[in-house]
Amino acid sequence: MAIDFAEEVDHVAHLARLTLDWEEKVRMAEQLSKILETARRVQELDTTGIEPTAHVITLPAVLREDLTRPSLPLNRVLQNAPTRQKDFFRVPSITAVKQVEE
Amino acid sequence: MKMKYDTVIGLEIHLELQTHSKLFCGCSTTFGQEPNINCCPICLGLPGSLPVFNRRAIELAVSVALALNSAVQQKSRFDRKNYFYPDLPKGYQISQYDQPLARGGYLEIEFDEESRRINLERVHLEEEAGKLMHAGDSIFDSSYSLVDYNRAGIALLEIVTKPDIHSGREARLFLEDLRTLLLYTGASDCKMEEGSLRCDANISLRPVGSTALGTRVEVKNMNSFRAVEMALNYEVKRQEEILSADGHIIQETCHWDEEKKETIPLRGKEGSSDYRYFPEPDLLPLTLEASFIEKQSALLPELPRQRRVRFKEHYGLNGKEATLLTENRTLGDFFEAAANDYSDYRNLVKWIQGDLLYQLRESGKSVEQIEPGLLVELITLLNNGNITRPVAKELLAEMVLSGKSPHKLVQEKGLGRISGQEKLLPLVDRVIAENPEAVENYRRGKEKASAFLVGRVMALSGGRADPEELSKLIKGKIS
Numbered sequence: 114m115a116i117d118f119a120e121e122v123d124h125v126a127h128l129a130r131l132t133l134d135w136e137e138k139v140r141m142a143e144q145l146s147k148i149l150e151t152a153r154r155v156q157e158l159d160t161t162g163i164e165p166t167a168h169v170i171t172l173p174a175v176l177r178e179d180l181t182r183p184s185l186p187l188n189r190v191l192q193n194a195p196t197r198q199k200d201f202f203r204v205p206s207i208t209a210v211k212q213v214e215e
Numbered sequence: 216m217k218m219k220y221d222t223v224i225g226l227e228i229h230l231e232l233q234t235h236s237k238l239f240c241g242c243s244t245t246f247g248q249e250p251n252i253n254c255c256p257i258c259l260g261l262p263g264s265l266p267v268f269n270r271r272a273i274e275l276a277v278s279v280a281l282a283l284n285s286a287v288q289q290k291s292r293f294d295r296k297n298y299f300y301p302d303l304p305k306g307y308q309i310s311q312y313d314q315p316l317a318r319g320g321y322l323e324i325e326f327d328e329e330s331r332r333i334n335l336e337r338v339h340l341e342e343e344a345g346k347l348m349h350a351g352d353s354i355f356d357s358s359y360s361l362v363d364y365n366r367a368g369i370a371l372l373e374i375v376t377k378p379d380i381h382s383g384r385e386a387r388l389f390l391e392d393l394r395t396l397l398l399y400t401g402a403s404d405c406k407m408e409e410g411s412l413r414c415d416a417n418i419s420l421r422p423v424g425s426t427a428l429g430t431r432v433e434v435k436n437m438n439s440f441r442a443v444e445m446a447l448n449y450e451v452k453r454q455e456e457i458l459s460a461d462g463h464i465i466q467e468t469c470h471w472d473e474e475k476k477e478t479i480p481l482r483g484k485e486g487s488s489d490y491r492y493f494p495e496p497d498l499l500p501l502t503l504e505a506s507f508i509e510k511q512s513a514l515l516p517e518l519p520r521q522r523r524v525r526f527k528e529h530y531g532l533n534g535k536e537a538t539l540l541t542e543n544r545t546l547g548d549f550f551e552a553a554a555n556d557y558s559d560y561r562n563l564v565k566w567i568q569g570d571l572l573y574q575l576r577e578s579g580k581s582v583e584q585i586e587p588g589l590l591v592e593l594i595t596l597l598n599n600g601n602i603t604r605p606v607a608k609e610l611l612a613e614m615v616l617s618g619k620s621p622h623k624l625v626q627e628k629g630l631g632r633i634s635g636q637e638k639l640l641p642l643v644d645r646v647i648a649e650n651p652e653a654v655e656n657y658r659r660g661k662e663k664a665s666a667f668l669v670g671r672v673m674a675l676s677g678g679r680a681d682p683e684e685l686s687k688l689i690k691g692k693i694s
Binding site: 128130167168170172173174175176177178179180181182183184185187190191198199200201202203204205206207 | 234235236240241242243249250251252253254255256259267268269270271272273292297298299300301347348349350358359360361362363364489491494496498499500501502
């Protein structure tokens, strides 16, 4: 695994807040390079005169009317909260997280 | 010699659009409700949910873009902006990246009596994030945060200016004019205190004459237009001191500390590539028919600048008067309604900007609660000599409070003008008899003494006598 590519894997892992051990990093590096290789090959195609698209469906987006609908019951909203405090999600302070990471 | 620097400022304005439901789901947008009750699988980003555009949000966004002379794109696209922050339930924000809703545009502002054009980069739509409450005294020493996602997913319009602003004061004036314009479009209530209008700033300095941009600092957490001005002025001084000492500005994000009145670095600014934007696969590109855009354009009301010019030309108002009546749209509406029945426009404005605004402030009423015809009635009573000026002022206060017609109030309270010698002379005689000193003073040449005597008679008459008539009578008596 090339050094600069290892850095790239570290960077992406950091952005995704993932902690990877060495083996995982090697595996990710292999998979990522295969993905990049595929993208490189796609880029070889001659796309002159073809309009870039972001979606395979060519229908226009649907607009809905501005009407409210019932939301989820509070208990369902909070059911996956890491910690619940009263009716809030409770999370570690962002500054605290920063300090742990550094 | 000390180096001189130019200040370069660009603003990012975030505006919550006034819709009933969120941008991509049917959850309510009502402000100030119990935490986390306006959340659903879509705005929480639960698996299997799909966002759908809110038509009203698109309409409002387009009308704001048009009002800002920004070119609305018939095709635009939504992208995921990926980052981790607890106010973002999905781990990404649905936003617009390289194909925004509208490109370019400008807003003309008045700066020191001169017109300045502030150019815009773009106008785009995105979803609002949730609200974080930090435990502890400030964001810097909190041990945990509480999250309320009621706000997450509300339609948010981002307006980005070009780096066209050159001082904190200019930034504030721009924001004030922008706010007035936005209120005219009805797209947002623009309440900074509720967070429905927010502003971040990028600011850098460069030596006078240089065209390259200096390293910029992003300033956040400015909760009023005044705070924006103060924070930017603070940054100008701070950066100037660093550069003058041959130091380097660090590219970073700062928080404006309202208590300490200083900017405090928050976190190293991540480059835009770190957001790993990619097209939102759950949304189709937004296609707007030309007819849709034209319809929004036709629905736009007369905008503040146009109205200001019209008020000056049509009613002969001066710049200050026209500004007063355009900054506050409902006050302008009031004026126009009253001006239909009363053609001394300048006099009408004087009443509005003086006594009416004062009484509105005193009574806590808003101008919408006052019938314009009543003010015209009052001024007409005064002009016809039915009541005196002091009585008119008193009646205005009553009229604002009760909404009663001035005619009725005059009858009810017996406030009609007292005139004619037979009614006034007894009062005059009494005051002259009771104030020999003032009479003496007047005879020795003190003009002011007669004003004192007029005042005494006015008081006796309950303000219902005409001061000029009184003055003549008194002078005739004692000269």
